Amino acid sequence: MLTILLDGVAYGMLLFVLAAGLSVTLGLMNFINLAHGAFAMVGGYVTALMMNRAGAPFLATLPAAFLIPAILGVALERTLYRRLYGASPLDQVLFTIGLVLMAMPIADYLLGDEPQQVHLPAWLSGRIEAHGVGIGVYRLFIIAVCGVIAATLQTFLVKTRFGAQLRAAVDDARVAEGLGINVDRIFAIAFAVGSGLAGLGGALAADVVGGIDPSFPVKFLVTFLIVVTVGGSNGIIGALFGALLLGVLDVAGKYYVPSIGAFIIYGVMVITLIVRPQGLFARGDAR
Amino acid sequence: MSVPKAPATMGRLTAHLHRRARWRWPEIVFWLAVLAAILAAPSRAAIINEVLIAGLFALSLDLILGLTGIVSLGHAAFLGLGAYAAAILASKGFADPTLGLVFGAAVAALVGLATAPLLLRGADLTRLMVTLGVSLMLGELANRNGWLTGGTDGLNFSIGRVLGLFPIGFTGQRNAALYSFAVLFIMFAVARRLAQSPFGLALAAIRENRLRAGALGIATSRRIVAIYAVSAAYAGAAGALLAQTTQIVSLDLFDFHRSADVMLMLIIGGAGYLYGGLIGAAAFIVLRDVISSATPEYWEFWIGLALVVLVLAGRERIREAPRRLIALFAPRAARRGVA
Numbered sequence: 001m002l003t004i005l006l007d008g009v010a011y012g013m014l015l016f017v018l019a020a021g022l023s024v025t026l027g028l029m030n031f032i033n034l035a036h037g038a039f040a041m042v043g044g045y046v047t048a049l050m051m052n053r054a055g056a057p058f059l060a061t062l063p064a065a066f067l068i069p070a071i072l073g074v075a076l077e078r079t080l081y082r083r084l085y086g087a088s089p090l091d092q093v094l095f096t097i098g099l100v101l102m103a104m105p106i107a108d109y110l111l112g113d114e115p116q117q118v119h120l121p122a123w124l125s126g127r128i129e130a131h132g133v134g135i136g137v138y139r140l141f142i143i144a145v146c147g148v149i150a151a152t153l154q155t156f157l158v159k160t161r162f163g164a165q166l167r168a169a170v171d172d173a174r175v176a177e178g179l180g181i182n183v184d185r186i187f188a189i190a191f192a193v194g195s196g197l198a199g200l201g202g203a204l205a206a207d208v209v210g211g212i213d214p215s216f217p218v219k220f221l222v223t224f225l226i227v228v229t230v231g232g233s234n235g236i237i238g239a240l241f242g243a244l245l246l247g248v249l250d251v252a253g254k255y256y257v258p259s260i261g262a263f264i265i266y267g268v269m270v271i272t273l274i275v276r277p278q279g280l281f282a283r284g285d286a287r
Numbered sequence: 288m289s290v291p292k293a294p295a296t297m298g299r300l301t302a303h304l305h306r307r308a309r310w311r312w313p314e315i316v317f318w319l320a321v322l323a324a325i326l327a328a329p330s331r332a333a334i335i336n337e338v339l340i341a342g343l344f345a346l347s348l349d350l351i352l353g354l355t356g357i358v359s360l361g362h363a364a365f366l367g368l369g370a371y372a373a374a375i376l377a378s379k380g381f382a383d384p385t386l387g388l389v390f391g392a393a394v395a396a397l398v399g400l401a402t403a404p405l406l407l408r409g410a411d412l413t414r415l416m417v418t419l420g421v422s423l424m425l426g427e428l429a430n431r432n433g434w435l436t437g438g439t440d441g442l443n444f445s446i447g448r449v450l451g452l453f454p455i456g457f458t459g460q461r462n463a464a465l466y467s468f469a470v471l472f473i474m475f476a477v478a479r480r481l482a483q484s485p486f487g488l489a490l491a492a493i494r495e496n497r498l499r500a501g502a503l504g505i506a507t508s509r510r511i512v513a514i515y516a517v518s519a520a521y522a523g524a525a526g527a528l529l530a531q532t533t534q535i536v537s538l539d540l541f542d543f544h545r546s547a548d549v550m551l552m553l554i555i556g557g558a559g560y561l562y563g564g565l566i567g568a569a570a571f572i573v574l575r576d577v578i579s580s581a582t583p584e585y586w587e588f589w590i591g592l593a594l595v596v597l598v599l600a601g602r603e604r605i606r607e608a609p610r611r612l613i614a615l616f617a618p619r620a621a622r623r624g625v626a
Contacts (some may be wrong), residue, residue, distance in 0.1 A: 089415070095594065097594060104594070105586075266423050
């Protein structure tokens with residue numbers, strides 16, 4: 001029982017890191033980035049390739065899994081995404097679907113369609129038992145890492161000058177610009193961090209989902225969107241709670257009532273959208 | 288629209304609307320060309336059939352996206368519903384294609400009617416998510432109820448003759464294409480009439496500005512629910528045709544990529560004037576055929592690239608291009624508005 005709860009929490013934490021970047025672009029910058037999963041895929045590939053081909057230790061690959069998608073993200077943001085900030089949702093959807101459709105064959109072409117496995121080091125792969133509750137070490141590791149990330153992000157957003165500038169830029173880009181805030185730069189950095197987090201999430205998730213393959217961006221796109229939708233898209237805390245709720249529900253659902261499977265999370269999303277279109281944990285103001 | 292100042296204004300308006308409703312010669316040529324293509328190239332009947340069905344599916348999306356401005360990322364839900372409804376009916380022994388077509392469309396329309404109220408709230412993003420969620424739920428439902436749908440194996444079934452006369456399916460590829468053509472043409476004519484009726488004008492008003500349309504006295508919510516159900520019926524009919532002419536249905540009908548593809552087709556052809564879906568479907572499938580015979584694995588890349596370029600260059604400008612070309616050569620025709 002507690003094991004399932006902890007597994008659910010670990011899964012939820014993972015979802016949070018994967019989707020946090022999306023909740024920034026979607027909720028804060030009002031940009032529908034369906035290509036978010038592609039950055040996660042890049043992160044996963046970075047870790048898998050560094051480990052399998054260069055023999056790097058797992059932990060050492062994680063910074064790279066953050067940095068490379070972040071650099072890729074900022075490059076794309078500067079060249080392409082920023083042209084579409086004011087565009088209609090339909091244009092943004094089409095554009096980012098186009099990016100996904102391009103990313104998948106590129107991954108396939110370069111690396112083949114076999115899933116790239118991430119082999120966890122021995123110290124992360126066991127299970128520990130405490131008071132009759134068993135949990136995988138790796139799950140605990142995920143909970144710890146993602147918890148630290150969530151706390152850092154929240155502090156960053158609420159306590160630092162940059163966080164205040166970001167929130168100001170989001171609330172009203174024009175006024176923020178008038179106050180001397182470099183909105184362009186803020187958005188670029190936010191986008192880079194979001195993409196980097198997705199990459200990190202992809203790297204951490206590789207083992208849980210059974211390897212990274214070229215269909216990753218589409219397979220998990222829907223899950224990301226559900227997390228952001230349920231959590232409400234204007235804040236880190238909302239996304240965190242949304243992700244945890246979905247993670248626990250999904251794991252518990254698959255364990256107790258396997259016959260309805262993925263139905264639970266879709267159902268939660270649709271019900272959420274009916275009852276509270278702006279998300280469960282959002283502030284009251286619907287856009 | 289406004290209070291008639293003089294009868295002349297009203298008369299001009301009616302005359303204009305009547306003129307808009309007339310079938311113009313390029314349209315007639317278009318349909319004759321399609322028919323000729325089926326008759327002239329029987330060896331290509333299978334792919335033409337695929338184009339016709341995809342065209343009907345794209346037309347159904349145009350009804351909500353192009354005419355009414357409601358975005359959907361889950362239109363495959365209705366394609367799958369129509370296909371499965373027709374397939375299940377046929378596998379239970381009711382093999383008449385027309386019956387299956389009507390049944391498929393009706394089932395899709397009912398589900399469309401039931402889910403349409405979900406679209407009335409929230410922003411575009413909410414609608415994208417709700418439609419996506421509904422299609423995923425239906426796909427999961429079909430997956431879980433194998434006793435009815437065959438689960439991951441899909442359903443194989445045999446189908447009767449159209450109107451009891453013409454065999455369709457593998458032995459009658461050309462008949463299948465003609466059957467799809469007839470259905471597409473009839474449903475297109477109805478959609479065309481619908482778009483030019485007062486109902487269609489109300490939809491255009493909703494697309495342009497829903498708040499203002501409401502202030503003009505248009506019952507916007509009811510109109511949206513109605514057109515969504517109609518659109519679902521169209522998509523259901525496309526699904527039924529697909530099931531009947533291939534005699535197989537499988538779970539991938541509900542897939543996300545179906546919804547994305549149909550949106551691409553519509554965008555390639557241009558939304559809002561009904562022919563866009565048909566042209567886009569033809570362009571998309573021919574393009575896919577050509578590219579995938581050259582690079583079978585990576586054709587998606589080129590579709591993606593085309594999309595990115597399309598959006599960055601501005602969809603509006605590309606759609607305006609033929610009009611501007613016409614304006615260059617025939618200024619008067621352009622001013623009247625060539626569809």
